[in-house]
Amino acid sequence: MKFYNRTTELESLRRTIIQSKKSACFTAVIGRRRIGKTSLLMESVKADRFLYLFVSRKNEQLLCNQFQKEALEAINLQIFGNVADFRTFFEQLLIYSVNEPFTLIIDEFQELERVNKSIFSDIQDLWDRYKDKSKINFIACGSIYSMMKKIFENEKEPLFGRLTSRMVLRPFSISTIKEILRDYNSNFCSEDILCLYLITGGVAKYITLLMESGATTKDKMIEYVTRPDSPFLSEGSDLLISEFGKEYGTYFSILQLIASGKTAQNEIDSIIEKNTGTYLVNLEVEYSLIKRNKPIFSKPESRNIRWSLNDNFLLFWFRFIYPNQSMLELGRNDRLKEYIQLNYEQYSGLILERYFRDKMSEDEQVTQIGNAWDRKGGNEIDIVAIDSINKTAIIAEVKRNKNKIDLQKLNEKASKFENDLSNYKIEFRGLSLEDV
Secondary structure, eight states: OOOOOOHHHHHHHHHHHHHHTTSOEEEEEEOOTTSSHHHHHHHHHTTSOEEEEEOOSOOHHHHHHHHHHHHHHHHOOOOOSOOOSHHHHHHHHHHHHTTSOEEEEEETGGGHHHHOTTHHHHHHHHHHHHTTTOOEEEEEEEOOHHHHHHHHHOTTSTTTTOOSEEEEOOOOOHHHHHHHHHHHOTTOOHHHHHHHHHHHTTOHHHHHHHHHTTOOSHHHHHHHHHSTTOTTTTHHHHHHHHHHGGGHHHHHHHHHHHHTTOOSHHHHHHHHTSOOHHHHHIIIIISOOEEEEOOTTOOTTOOOOEEEESOHHHHHIIIIIGGGHHHHHTTOHHHHHHHHHHHHHHHHHHHHHHHHHHHHHHHSOOSEEEEEOOTTSOSOEEEEEEETTTTEEEEEEEOSSGGGOOHHHHHHHHHTTTTTTTTSEEEEEEEOGGGO
């Protein structure tokens, strides 16, 4: 698949390349696996000298011997003798960069800790000694969010405060998802784009898998996701077990409950039969997998909280695939496909709300967007988009079927929040599958 979008990110990375030719730069690029970090970095350096190193789980000496060969091939750096440790290798790169500017990309940077726990301290020591004379553009790229966050944001860690820039790579925008689908299926319909958004959430690798296999319609996408050789079936486990470690069972149970609609902590606690407060905070803060949602007009101290998964694919995986492992173990992928199809309309209706919130965030002049509901959980409004600068508000009801939208009822719901909206010019909208 060709390279799409990422204009802002490319501009930032290319500015850093220019800056690094005068003074050393140290950038962390963080993002979930499959988001397209490596493709972005390769695109950014294709016109410059660079050394790309992938950290695999090898013995330190074997890894450094491999890096030594790659440095010779990529930037013509000859290091004599066999380098046995990363410290020696990294110091040679810094010395070389004093007179020969280049970009160093270390992919899966967090894995260096498994190779040798002292490596981050060695990098810190050498960086502090050489950065004022080096002309290296050093990019640490990592996909395990919790570990990358700890490495660079925990003040007790050696690399805390060493970055000159930090980039968190997000999924593709809705406009980019549409552009890609149009390139592969010019006759796509609203159902197709919604399904592509629902399954992939804009994650580059997932879109590539579907498009290059010819799964460009809703039915073909579901067929691909559920077939026996589909990489999607084990993807949730592949992504998260390494994040969560030995407690992954509890975390998986919580995520499954949230995906099934149990979004309040008291609901989750009663089913798991223990206080899950710490787990929920970890999922939000350490792993960035869930977020707390409050009514848009609630006070900061409000405890009227509903939890939701940030990631569309993981929401889909925990809703349909993880709870139905028994079907897969029996080889009844056909029954999993049938189960998804039976529940698709209801589930996609909920995702449609998320779709339009994301679309409004891209297209409209808004400063805040979310839902509204009262203290008892009723009187719910699907979307409230606020522009606090121009004092305008969009209040929307979302239904798959436009004939089920009742703007008069929506107006009545909004009147319950008239004190919060008294200074705003309000526009009411009904949004359906036809508006995708």
